[in-house]
Amino acid sequence: MANRAGVSTATVSRALRGLPSVAEGTRLRIVRIARELDYTITPSASRLASGRTQTIAVVAPYVNRWFFGQLIVGIEEVLRAKGFDLLLYNLADAVSRDRFFEAMPLRRRVDGVAVLSMPLSEEQAATLSGLGVPLGLVGAEVDGFACVRIDDVAGATSAMRHLVMLGHRDIAHICGGGPVAHSFTTPRDRSRAYREVLHEAGIGYRPELEAVGDYTVAGGERAMSTLLSGATRPTAVFAQSDEMAFGALQAIRRSGLRVPDDISLVGFDNHELADVLELTTVEQPVAEQGNLIAQILVDLLESGGEPPPTMTLPTRLVVRGSTRPVQATPHQTVNGGRTGSD
Amino acid sequence: MANRAGVSTATVSRALRGLPSVAEGTRLRIVRIARELDYTITPSASRLASGRTQTIAVVAPYVNRWFFGQLIVGIEEVLRAKGFDLLLYNLADAVSRDRFFEAMPLRRRVDGVAVLSMPLSEEQAATLSGLGVPLGLVGAEVDGFACVRIDDVAGATSAMRHLVMLGHRDIAHICGGGPVAHSFTTPRDRSRAYREVLHEAGIGYRPELEAVGDYTVAGGERAMSTLLSGATRPTAVFAQSDEMAFGALQAIRRSGLRVPDDISLVGFDNHELADVLELTTVEQPVAEQGNLIAQILVDLLESGGEPPPTMTLPTRLVVRGSTRPVQATPHQTVNGGRTGSD
């Protein structure tokens, strides 16, 4: 390539990277010949020589869930436009995660890492820091990471206040489970909002109205079944994610009850199918969070500097058909005559 | 690292890669010291010297749809276990695709490519072949690619026969659109089954009972609205994907009709939410197709040889609540008294 163009490999390198220190004519000629010869810079050689990999790793606990899919699309879009490769790691279970952090396949392999709504131990976070590359986190705020998130407390509060405003007092809660981690505060934050709104409305907190659903459809269904078999039948349910709400919806229907006639239901995310299922929910901008975290990492790589302050994106309550005012004559008595408490 | 262990870099390289030509004691010592020093082989140097990248590119038209998410999870699982990196490219529109094939960022960068249910022009397929690496394709059969797919004709036939068996004769069809391409025969195959089953049941084919939905919820909704505003109201609908069926369901409900009372509905995929929405559908094993294509590519890289014959995985009709026998007294007359034809 170099001798074909009558220049040194150094000049070819500069021309193809678009460095300003190349004469326009020379550059054009090199670019033309490169095209003719179908010549491309060999990435591994370039990486070895420059020390830059032009690669960002995306580490997610799931890729086949709506929220994560949206996030990944948002990230990929920016990275591709900027010429970065996206390396994907799907770490669904604790075993995968442990193995991953043990082997740390990212070492010397990436210029940055984006962690998506995933519980990280202090030690795992430290391992990532040890990589010495910019780190991004979606969904929480952790020292040393550039963070993009929503205000989970505010979002969940808007959902809960909506139910309270409709007159509901027996409000159940399907929360997300999983290990408590400083990098994944979502379940805790949304749960806090649940309790705070109950408190501000003067409603007592009853643990028997809470069940864990681990953010899946199946988990939401199980949680709702448990709640329906309890002594108090709730008149409303707040689910921490739309997918859990979908499962809850199914459990409610299968038990012969209807939404919203018998039970009002609110989710969280504004999943693509929330509209189809008429689900009232809290919308969050997901692809935008992906765009942002990718943009931040790229900026950090290009211009250096410290991680910017955490960006908190707004949420918005979307009212649909799954919620309505509590009935004047609620079917408070269920399960063989025991009376719903208050 | 090498001098710390008192051996040459060549021996370190061999020991860390687990080559058999290293004394067990030497190997153990090297592995121990590497661990102590937190030493990892630098991938770009290794790649440059060996010519192998240990990387597979996954090229998909969408990553945020259920089908593709499942596929990617299946692929990632195998690749991670085998120590391969997964490079993700999301090429949603024709412009992205053209740019991608123009720049061909994969050149010298990957050891293999998996293309997921994506239309490819002859030229684009040739560009990929020009990479000189093993190529995989999910969803169709193309020369030069290792292929994993289902029998779309058989799957769609089972859906259509189910409707015919229930006595339906006014069966609408929401098909997938998109460019016709030899690498993406799904829409064509499923459409063929639609017509063939009509034919074998002695039902005339009526173009006005077909609408295009491009495999999205929104597209399915639009298609169904169009169908509902036609002269003949169908008593049943076959949608080429569950996501389009979900959209159709919404359109049907919004028009004041009910599934299955007024209209029976069948989808395709067995989407995670098909169960929640009580949708009768054709199940296909998606994650398995991902596992398989990844495994085939890895095998090809490790052992060489020609692409194996196309693997065709089975589908299965899953009957749920969205389909039922056609009504004895169908509401055949709609839209101001015009009579449904036959």
Added chain:
DNA sequence: CTGAAAGCGCTTACAG
């Protein structure tokens, strides 16, 4: 079983 040496194909000061 192990080492010396060449070479993989770039990038980057340095010099002009």
Added chain:
DNA sequence: CTGAAAGCGCTTACAG
């Protein structure tokens, strides 16, 4: 604006 040369950190025949 361009080139010569060193060097990035491995792997791989080759030799022993």
